[in-house]
Each structure stands twice: as structure tokens, then as C-alpha cells.
Amino acid sequence: MCLGVPGKILAIDGLTATVDFFGVKKELRLDIVDEPVTVGDYVLNHVGFAISRIPPEEVQETLALFDQVLELSGAKEDLMAADVRGEIAAGQDVREPSAKAKA
């Protein structure tokens, strides 16, 4: 178990990828990750293997998820800082309707 750091694939040679972790490069094995990956994809590292691909749009979607979690817990407008409100307004994706029911 470990705090996997996301890195960006720079090159792929068979089952080995050269991954850039914000300036530090490492080789990762691709045996485990269950979808095709290409140069430019972000992956999560665990003991020298890429275990998951992180689609870049997921970054915004995750932020939107957090904000939705806030909304559903009854967070009032005045509790959210102006910049958080700004981020939400700036165009998040709309998530699944099943999560929309208010408490």
C-alpha cells in the first residue's frame, strides 16, 4: 500500500513505460493497468507498476465531485469561499442524477 504519485507517460517500449513524475523520471511496468495507455496519459504508480490510468478530465470531475459532496451535506452558500464558488461556476461537468437527491 502506498501513496501513489500520478505521473505522465513520456515513452512506451512494449510493456515498459518511461513516466515523468513532475521532473523525475521512472520506468513503470504496464502489465497491470487494464486499459490501453498512450504517451501523454497520466498513470498511478504502485511498487513499480502502473495500476490505473487517470484521464485528465477526471481532475475537474473530481473537484466537481468534492463540491457536490459539499452541496449534498447541506453546505450553505455563505460557508463557501468566493473562489470555490467561482470554480463551480467556471464549468464543471454535471454528474450522475442518482447523486443529486438532497439530504
Add this chain to the structure above:
Amino acid sequence: MDTKQRIGPKAGAPQKIGLKHGSGGRAMRQLIEEVFLTLASPVDGIGLAALDDGAALRVGDRWLVLTTDSHVVHPIFFPGGDIGRISVSGTVNDLAMMGATEPLGLTCAVILEEGFPREDLERVVRSMRDTAREAGAPIVTGDTKVMGKGQVDGIVINTAGVALTDRVVTDAGLRAGDVVIVTGCIGDHGMAVMARRHDLRLEGDLRSDVAPVNGLIRAVLAAGGEDVVAMKDPTRGGVAGVLHELAAKGKVGIVVDEPALPVNDEVRAAGEMIGIDPLLVANEGKAVIGVRARAADRVLAALRAHPQGLRAAIIARAVAERPGAVILDTGFGKRMLAEPEGELLPRIC
């Protein structure tokens, strides 16, 4: 004591010296206190018992500052420097940390392993010469020994340095209300060496920051004068180790502003990947400086005007609460910053 009941290494004083005793952390400090301090005797000035970066002995109305270091770093050539540059810089910097920024002379004693390539030796010596020139510190005497193959690991260099100064800056002067400044990015040397040595297969622009900083400190002292109250260079044990010493010797608590710490992206990334905090690893071209609050801006400006101090930043302040403790404000919440333990081992991934 019934040893059958015990699991694991014995508690209490170890019978054999381990690698941790040289790592600059708590284990080394304990060994020094338990064994080496028996060598101390009273002197007119700052002697062994102070466990500072060097000794300061009164000579007339000035101070003679004296320091010594042995260098066993491996690999001997690493990105950003080599063992030669580190030995000269280390000694020049120790003198500077005591307030003595104009070294009178350095010694250079070398122990070589039989079979050591002459070309490597010449490269190391060239590096020492260049670094000494950079620091304005003449190498004035030395010694050479050769030991049989396998009896010593490649090359060991000991350097000693001597300088005169009017005012000694110790590492015990921090008081509540003072601020702590670091002269640049932290963790460069340690992370560069660790990433290579442990065969972690990390490639990146991790370079040692090894450099003599006596010129930089000269600028600091010119700007801050008597308001510069504590200085220490964060070599083994890192900035964390130094902060603990400053807190303990000054009998103050120190609160570190983690988001304010200057860290290079690559060092930060490498640290995350191998699970080692840049605060805990060695720096070989930086200083941690305790300054009275009123002089902080002046000193910071002087640092940032110097090519070696561009990333200088205020990273902490001394408080009256919890003397001896070092507390990290992460931006989310506060927690204790541990004293470096011993040999750092990268984590499972």
C-alpha cells in the same frame, strides 16, 4: 534481564556502531553525547561541549574559529559535484556558520584505497582547487595515506579549516519572536544522492547544491549584524535536524510554515515517490539563519540580491510554547516535525 522475553534489537545503548550513528540524526547525537563528549575539557571560548559547527577560541580580542570534517560520500562523483567539492565547501561553510567568512587556510588529508584510479584522484583534487579558489580559502597543508585494497572504501578526505572573526554566531541564540530563514531550496543534495545510491532508477535533474556559501553569509552578516543570532548549515539530518538543534539549544518552540518552504519540483516529486521528506535530507550549499524579527526583511533582501540566495525564504518563527519542539503547519493543520532518526530507508514504493 531475561533476553528470551525480548523481541528485536536490544533497547538501551547499542553494542555495535551502526550506519545510523553517522546519519546526523538522533542516534548520532546520542553516540556523541555518550562517548565523544568525554573528550571535552574547558576552553576559553566555545569548545567540544557546545557541539556547534566548529570551535571558537579566544585569541586576543578576536576569535579563532576551527572546524574539521571527514568526507566519505559515495558515489564520489555525483550530479552537481564530487567529494572534492564537498570537502572544501563543507569546511568553509562550517566556519561561515560560526560567523567566520574569511578562511585563513584549509588542510586536506586524504586516505586512498590501493587501486584507486589516479585520474579520479586528479579530478577530485582539481575540484578541490576550484572550490577553494571560489571560496577564497587557500589549502595550506595536507597528508596522504594509502591503505590496502578493501581496507577503505575508495577515498576518504578529511579537511580542517581555521579563520579569525570578531563576532561568533552560535546555534544557541534563537529566542521567542525571532524568525528562521533558509537561504534557498531544500533537499537538493540528499535527494540527488539518495535517488542514485539506492538504485531507485529515478532519472531527473536532481543535482547536488554543493557550494561554499561564505560569500553569501558575509552579505547576511553585513545586512543583519548583531540581529543574526543563530546559524547552522543543514547537512546530514537536513533542515529538520537543524531546526531541532536550534529549538533545543535556544529553548524555544519552532513553528514551520510548510507551504513557504522553497523546494525544487524534482526534489519534491522524488521525495513523494520514495516517501522521504526533503526536510530530512542533506543540503550542502545552504544555511538556516535565525534572525531578530526586525531585521528579517533586510536580511532576506540581502540574500535575494545574491546569486546563491535567490530562493531564500522565511520558513519558521520561534515561539515560547513547547520549548525544544518543532511544529509543522501544513496549511491544513499542525503536526509535530520529528527529529531525524537514523538511516533513511525509502518506503515500499
Add this chain to the structure above:
Amino acid sequence: MAAQDLFEQLKFRDPTRARALAAALERNVQAMGREVSVMHVCGSHEQAIARFGLRAVLPQGLNLIMGPGCPVCVTDGPEVDEAVALALQGVRVCTYGDMLRLPGTARSLADAQADGGKVEIVYSVSQAVELARQHPAEQVVFLASGFETTAVATAAVILSGVPENFSVLSVHKYVPAAMELVAASPETKIEGYLAAGHAAIITGWAIFEPFAARTHAPVAVAGFEPLDILAALVKVTELMKEGRPEVANVYPRCVTREGNLPAQRSLWKVFRLRDGRWRGIADVAGGNLDLTPAYAHLDARSRFTIDTAAVRNDDAEEEAKGCICGSIMLGLARPTDCALFGKVCVPESPVGSCMVSSEGQCRIWHTYGGLPDLRKVG
């Protein structure tokens, strides 16, 4: 987007959102009107919580307890004895760094190394395989530690082919078995769980549904950044408040319902579950991962006669010394409840396994200062 911005984005560490989430968490806990306990089962979660000082922002009524989430900590003494015996028998033993200092019933691999045994630290099982290729005349054994997520890496390497002089000594553990144990314990008052995000990448989140239904406790799958953890806590406390024992995936950027099916197939091709002894916790049904008979030829336990007589101590009893790691790992006690913590038991001379591993709760608390109230300092 500048490199630094993206870094911060991907790391989900924005303090403003963190504060908003913490406030939401406070409201959920207050709405329940009593003290509630949530358990996580992951050393990396505890690391993140401690490292970012998150406990300082958790509401007073919320106990966030660490369960048996440190795979090194639950590796039993006799299992380490096997590795120590092999190292002293002349085999080159490769191990992840954390296992190096874990004592067996008497000695650790570090001790074996000091006594001349060949022990190597590796950061990936592939490195161990490479070492085997580089030393064809030697036997190389990989001490396979870690939970099932790490076991997937071991399986991958085995399936891609290893040299004849390579074998595996498996001490892998299976974390869902531990969750079952905690939930079944009568003393447990856990009302919600955080599931480890990385394990869930492999297993998927659906496997927690029967668990949640049976225990009537909601499960939130959480990532490892501060915002991930806070958001998962908000979600799980909300489900607790509403009495909904459901599974919420709060790590959708990496975790899916079914998980990584090829990885699961590889795992169960190479490994199978068996009952095992977890250090400090005694028997855990289905808690250990062993190599299947098809891979017996790569099983160090089949290849070698491992004689631990010379390296073990049959009278070793950590409990006799006052070590309460077992209770700590089950979430029944905290490191600060232990009389040895920070005094006799410190990282340089650990008594119990929780102090040895960087994922162990005692070690984490010792490193990051436990639970001092630092709110008023500075």
C-alpha cells in the same frame, strides 16, 4: 496550465476546499448528536492523515480509527523467521524496504544481513527478478509482502516468466478478511468505513456491498490526498446519519465498480486464500495469500527446506513485554495508550511491529507527533 499548478491540481490539496469539507463534516457529526467512530484500513491513509495534520481539523465527535491496514505490521514472527533462515542458508533474499527491520520471533532480516546473510532491498519485484537473472548461479528468493494490491505485482511478474533460480516466499495478506474480522468483533463500534483507494482500483467497489449490507455500516472508497480523505469522510458520515449502509465511490478517477478484471484474474491464477495468523491478531480466516499448486515450483516453501530452529525464539511473547500492537491494529487502543510507546518502544529499538513499519500506526504517530493539541501554538 503551469507545471506547478497541475501538480497542485492533481494532488488535490487546496486548503480552501479542505476547510469547506471540514465544516461539512462537522455538521454531519453534530447532526448525529453522539460520538461516532469511522475506521480506515490503510497505512497510507494514516500517513496522509498524520502528515497533513488532518486530525487537527476533524470534529471532536468523530473518532477516526486505524484498523489492521499495515501489511508489514501483521506479518507474523514465524514468517519473518523463514526469510531470516533462508538468508542465513546462503540464499539471496530480496525484500521491500519496510520488511528489513521487522523482527521475527528473535531476529530481523537486518540482523541476518549484519551476520553475513545476503539481503537486498528492492523497490519493485521486477528488480528482484533482474537480480536473479544477473546471478544465475545463486538462488534468489523474493519476500513477497504487502496486501493484495501488491500481490498483483508479484503475480504479474510470475506470469510474465521468471528465471529458474527465482522463487517467492509469500507473506501477502488479504485486507477484506481483516475488515470482516473487525466487523465481527463484539467490541467494535465502527459505524462507517473508509476503504483503501488503491486496493479498490484492483478489486472494484462492488465487493464492499455485501459487507456494508451485513454490517449495516456504509463504506466510502477514498483516495489519498487530503481532499480525497475529507470528502470521503463527509460522504460516509452523511450515509451514517441517514442510516444508509451503502458503498460510495469517492475516488472515481481511479476506482470503478468492477475494478481491474485482468489484474484480478492474474491474482487468482497465481494466489489463493488460506487462513493465517496475523501478528498480534491471531487467526484471520482467509487472511493470507499463498501460491497456488500450479506455481508450487516457484514457491520457496516447496523449493527449500526452511529450518528456522536456529533463528527462532519459541518463547517470544510481545504481549509479555507490554506490547499492545494487537489491540491497536484492531482499533481498540491507540498508540498513546501503550505504556511502552515513545519510551521503551521507539523506531530505533521497536518492541512491536506497529513501530517498525512506516505504515504502522505507532511509527506514524511517533513520526508525526500523535495527537497533541497544537491549535493554540504559534
